[in-house]
Amino acid sequence: MTPQEMDSRIVRYGELQPCKTAFIDAHTPGSNQKENFTIIGGGVSESPDQHVHISIPHGFNIGAAGQPPNCRNSLHSHRTAEVFFVLKGRWRFFWGRHGDAGEVVLEEGDIFNIPTGIFRGFENIGTDYGMIMAILGGDDAGGGVIWAPQVIEDARDHGLILSQKGKLYDSKKGQSLPDGEQPMPLLSDEELKAFPEPTTAEVVPNYVARYWDLVALADRQPARVIGADAKLRDKPGFEVDFITQSTKLDGRQRHDNPAVLMPVRGHWKVTWDGGAATLAPGDTMSVPENTAYGIAPAMTGEAALYRTVGTGDPAGATWKGH
Structure with a gap:
């Protein structure tokens, strides 16, 4: 692309x-x-x-x-x-x-x-x-x-x-x-x-998941925030991961459904076969399905990003009466 x-x-x-x-x-x-x-x-x-x-x-x-x-x-x-x-x-x-x-x-x-x-x-x-x-x-x-x-x-x-x-x-x-x-x-x-x-x-x-708790969880790999096996266990039709400067990901990321990247802090460089882009907090990027990409902080300092990927599950009720 x-x-x-x-x-x-x-x-x-x-x-x-x-x-x-x-x-x-x-x-x-x-x-x-x-x-x-x-x-x-x-x-x-x-x-x-x-x-x-x-x-x-x-x-x-x-x-x-x-x-x-x-x-x-x-x-x-x-x-x-x-x-x-x-x-x-x-x-x-x-x-x-x-x-x-x-x-x-x-x-x-x-x-x-x-x-x-x-x-x-x-x-x-x-x-x-x-x-x-x-x-x-x-x-x-x-x-x-x-x-x-x-x-x-x-x-x-x-x-x-x-x-x-x-x-x-x-x-x-x-x-x-x-x-x-x-x-x-x-x-x-x-x-x-x-x-x-x-x-x-x-x-x-x-x-509810707190930012600094997720930073601690994402020390070596993306923190699973929302999903069947995540910190907030749920299947609302999508999964959410939390990624920091400690969990930068190489260019082999790929999903069957589109992925959406939303930085919270810092600047992020997104690379794919054919180009690259830099994202800042408040920017939103949609990566097409079956597209290999990598993400890493674009500069030193604190950096955090939420990634959302659709799962195909019915986007149904989440209140379970805990």
Whole structure:
């Protein structure tokens, strides 16, 4: 593959195109300053304004959320996996019907395999603009987002209506539901009973991995972060490895499915037969299936990178009721 062909599979941090109207809470005070990014795959945006950088199916989606301090993402649920790692800043994740069942604070490099089937939200509690990178299970990301009832009600009060088909209409732009199309119904009390309310003690040990713990695990070989035999044991349709300057890999890496490389710290040189590229934190690179490649730090100093590879497993539920 030529450098030009591979360059089309690299999304640079500085080239990311945000969408500020991606979801139903885009006008809700406290959530109206967030920016959503769809990097690989169609994502779960409810807005036609969302730009997709790489549309090639990978078996999973890659996205990101950027938020200023004190900005939050409203309570929602997914039918497939949702994994976040912190690229920049300090973030509080919370979950439950009203967001008070449990919470955890993540620092840069920490990763959270959020269980499916529970309402979750997150907010930037740092002092500067923060960014979290996301991995969503499945090519269609599970068919969209399930919102807590109060989120839909709050959005309606601020001019946004979500249709039953999952499309967003903004009355501030003169839009309204088309004739014959119904608004997204609120979940009933009976339906809400199907959403678990796990505690912090149940979730954090089984679904959160800390950056410095992974650095220690990756002393000689990549640390297995998410997978059937990994630190966070799960089969969400993809596997995640953590690689550091101690575990640089030669040019014999090869996978049956595309691999996505996302640096957390340091600069990384990726080589393949026909070219090379250097990645920085915030960049995302998709290596085609059956392509031999190598990765190594491009300079001295601390370096860490997350690698995601699809497995072909169904991107199903991850909450096991630990």
